[in-house]
Amino acid sequence: MALEVGVLIGFLVIFIAVLLGPFKIKIIEENLEPFLLVCGVAAMTLSGFAVIPGVETGWRMEIIEEAITAPLHVGEIFGIPIGIFQIVLIVGLIIYKWHTPIHGAIRKLTDILSVKILGFLLIVLLGLFSSVMSAILAAIILVEVVNAMPLSRKSKIDLTIVACFSIGLGAALTPLGEPLSTIAISKLSGEPYHADFMFLFNMLGKYIIPGVLAYGIIGMFFLGKAGQKDQGMGAAEYSETMKDVIMRAVKVYVFIAALVLLGEGFKPIILEYFIHIPSPVLYWVNMVSAILDNATLAAAEIGPALDELQIRSILMGLLVAGGMLIPGNIPNIISAGKLGITSKEWARLGIPLGLISMAIYFVIIFVLGI
Numbered sequence: 001m002a003l004e005v006g007v008l009i010g011f012l013v014i015f016i017a018v019l020l021g022p023f024k025i026k027i028i029e030e031n032l033e034p035f036l037l038v039c040g041v042a043a044m045t046l047s048g049f050a051v052i053p054g055v056e057t058g059w060r061m062e063i064i065e066e067a068i069t070a071p072l073h074v075g076e077i078f079g080i081p082i083g084i085f086q087i088v089l090i091v092g093l094i095i096y097k098w099h100t101p102i103h104g105a106i107r108k109l110t111d112i113l114s115v116k117i118l119g120f121l122l123i124v125l126l127g128l129f130s131s132v133m134s135a136i137l138a139a140i141i142l143v144e145v146v147n148a149m150p151l152s153r154k155s156k157i158d159l160t161i162v163a164c165f166s167i168g169l170g171a172a173l174t175p176l177g178e179p180l181s182t183i184a185i186s187k188l189s190g191e192p193y194h195a196d197f198m199f200l201f202n203m204l205g206k207y208i209i210p211g212v213l214a215y216g217i218i219g220m221f222f223l224g225k226a227g228q229k230d231q232g233m234g235a236a237e238y239s240e241t242m243k244d245v246i247m248r249a250v251k252v253y254v255f256i257a258a259l260v261l262l263g264e265g266f267k268p269i270i271l272e273y274f275i276h277i278p279s280p281v282l283y284w285v286n287m288v289s290a291i292l293d294n295a296t297l298a299a300a301e302i303g304p305a306l307d308e309l310q311i312r313s314i315l316m317g318l319l320v321a322g323g324m325l326i327p328g329n330i331p332n333i334i335s336a337g338k339l340g341i342t343s344k345e346w347a348r349l350g351i352p353l354g355l356i357s358m359a360i361y362f363v364i365i366f367v368l369g370i
Contacts, residue, residue, distance in 0.1 A: 003050050003272055010046045011269055014039050018262070018291050018327075022343035029343055033251045036258035036327065040067075043265025050268035063264050071256040084136055084256055088334060089249035091140050096245050106148035115149060119159050119223045120216040122146075127166030127212035130331075131173035131181075131201075138167045139331035143338040151223070157341055158222040161349045164331040165323035165357070166215040169208045171331075172319050173201045178330065179295035184315060187302045200315075203308065206370070207316060207361060218353070248337050255333050263296025270300040279313045280366050286317035287358070290324040309365075316361050324354035 003011075018039050021028040028035045048058025072083035095102055110118055122145055130138035142163050146156050171177030174197060175185045181200055188195035274297075277285055282301070289297055301314050322328035326336045326346050336346060364370050 033254040040258040040261025047265045067257040067260040071253040085253045092245040103148040116220045123163045123166045123219045124216040127170035130167045130171040131177040135171035135178045139334040162219040167331045168329045259293040263293035283313045283317040287321040289318045289321045290328040294318040324350045
């Protein structure tokens with residue numbers, strides 16, 4: 001049963017606002033988190049007018065609770081809830097307190113290794129190990145190392161964006177890396193796949209590991225391209241205040257809550273239209289994960305009735321497209337917040353790199369059938 005025209009138009013308006021607002025309107029770009037939260041609230045309200053048999057839509061207490069708690073709880077350590085908000089805040093406070101020895105150690109490392117080699121190792125190692133240390137921690141390590149490297153602002157942004165593509169890919173190799181992989185394993189844990197801890201590694205490793213290495217080489221290219229312009233530049237001096245550290249954690253909290261509401265709000269569109277699209281087309285349609293929570297999309301699209309080709313194409317489309325814009329992935333959000341990267345600055349490299357990556361993987365998966 002198709003959605004009413006008025007509801008479809010409403011979703012389209014929200015989608016365009018989320019996609020273009022940060023690029024076209026300065027005040028939105030400067031206040032991205034509250035803007036996305038308002039759009040999430042609007043999407044949730046609009047979804048209440050979408051009637052889908054057997055599916056709950058609109059505002060419900062469990063969704064409100066999820067939006068409130070999602071930034072606070074991604075797992076537990078010794079029975080203590082650990083979430084993105086706490087990690088960003090605690091690590092931020094640690095760096096605030098001991099930034100001098102931490103940045104000093106990083107600078108010594110840049111003296112031992114060339115900037116290009118360090119950039120390559122940073123992209124590849126964080127990409128590969130994000131699946132066991134989590135994408136969140138990998139992103140926090142990334143921004144601190146990048147911030148202490150003797151690079152121009154443009155080179156730091158380029159290196160960060162390429163590394164976030166790598167982290168977003170690599171984190172999907174195990175259910176520990178990011179919510180998308182956790183959800184995928186959960187949805188496929190029964191017949192016929194019996195998905196276990198190594199399921200995604202076995203299915204996607206042949207795409208992801210070469211992709212991470214390729215991003216490492218691409219990162220070296222951008223650092224090499226910067227060349228002489230960066231030489232002799234000092235690393236950025238630490239200038240954050242306690243208020244800056246706390247406000248960054250608050251902004252991340254609002255960002256995650258907003259993505260929960262946006263993902264749930266757009267669920268009627270996903271369930272009514274997306275899941276009926278052929279795999280090669282859905283692969284490209286999943287570029288919406290650049291602005292919507294890819295975990296929500298995975299939850300709606302992945303299921304045991306799909307064959308392996310469908311599962312691979314859905315997951316790879318979501319993973320690669322997630323690096324294209326800031327809202328697309330947790331590492332993007334953390335990195336952009338810490339380094340002050342704007343939506344326009346991210347899109348300048350993120351969109352072309354994402355499109356090229358999508359095209360290459362499309363050829364590998366659908367044309368070559370690998």
